Amino acid sequence: MAEPDTEVAEVPLYLRVAAVLRDDLAHRRISPGTRLPSERSLSQRYHVNRQTVRSALQLLRDERLVVTDRRGTFAAAAGTEPEPAAPALTARRPNFPGGPRVSEALVRASLTWEPPPTPLTSRLLLAPGEPTLVHRHVVLGPQGTALQRAVSWFSRPAVTEIPQLARYRRGKDGHHQPDLRLLYHWMHQAGLRITHRESVGVPSGPDAPYDASGGAARLVVHRVVSDQHGHALEITDIDFSAQSAAWTYEFSA
Template sequence: MAQPDSEAADVPLYLRVAAALREDLAQRRVPPGSRLPSERSLSQRYHVNRQTVRSALQLLRDERLVVTDRRGTFAAVPEVEPEPTVPALTARRPTFPGGPRAAEALVRASLLWEAPPIPLAPRLLLTPGEPTLVHRHTVLGPQGAALQRAVTWFSRPALAEIPQLSRYRRGRDCRQQPDLRLLYHWMHQAGLRITHRESVRVPPAPVATAAGGTARLSVHRVVTDQHGHALEITDIDFSAQSASWTYEFSA
């Protein structure tokens, strides 16, 4: 494990080990169902003692990312959950619309660098016209119509504090179909205490640019850190007749 910089020095060792293993799991460097290296191997790899490794693995077990039995510790096999048949609004933590789901052919996502709308720049701690990392996510219906669109602008603090985002340097490393579904986990592991603020509205109808039709529901999401700095601003627009929006929450 690389030597910590000054900003990461206060992060407990077991959290840094858990973060490295979580990244391996997310990137499928350890495929679902595969066995993780032994505690001894992990302690040697990350230059920590075995108790630190055990604490990191316990955290991943609590997150249901790994399972342990008498044979060892294995990457969890994701459960396939049925898609809801009706729109659902429940009091749960919002998930980031970050990657392909069950029907990958119906999802399009991309990362690029561009300047946000001028009114958003100060909120993102950017100068007017300054590019930032932008994520676009579209869910398509069987006939190719856009059922849901989401666009997210990341702030200067987000790119500085979240290693998984900072690797997407301007002009390189941006790619199609990026999977950012673990974004909020990345924020937590970076030591950020985040607050979500959602504004939901039904825009005046009909609008020619409505996603999937004239019946729309729009969501404006602002995620801030413990200092009140915006980390990301997301606008979600979807057809209220044919798509659903689900909150996920853990206390």
């Protein structure tokens, strides 16, 4: 059976603006310590609105390429790297398993519209039997063995309040190879203050998942991402081979 065509999503405008500014910073066309043009000037230069510019600058701040104070936004000064965080605590958001990170041939991802498991219905603020957006992501090894599987269910508020997710609601067919790696940035962009809660464990008993290639145990991660009101936005279950992969836990400070 032929593989489905890969869906190519249009690159958001703010990522394009960030890419141009990042290149200017990398090649010292904007020198360290130099003040960047105002939001209005940048919006006119790149023919975008000011919110797009703000999102691009926020991304560069997250990457610590620029800093902002009451005087404006400046290119980060050379040799002034911030103090490293303690190894177990980093001020970065966890990664959503939303797009290819290895060879395209080794990744399978899809988006469907279907009811979640009954125990999750109320947590996702859905009515019994009500469908929602479901994301599945599988990383395959060279022999076709699943190294990592992830399935995410999105709540009604998530699909309603995050435009980049809402656009998938219009589609009736599965979306192949969707790239949701910017999901948590989209949440921030939508004005959502998010909290991540993750549980990591090793299942036991006859139903415990094992790597069929070598019998290695698999770790399982249960993630719940909630907004500032305590409402679940996303619930994700991930399992991966403890022998062939590692899990790095990060959270938003």
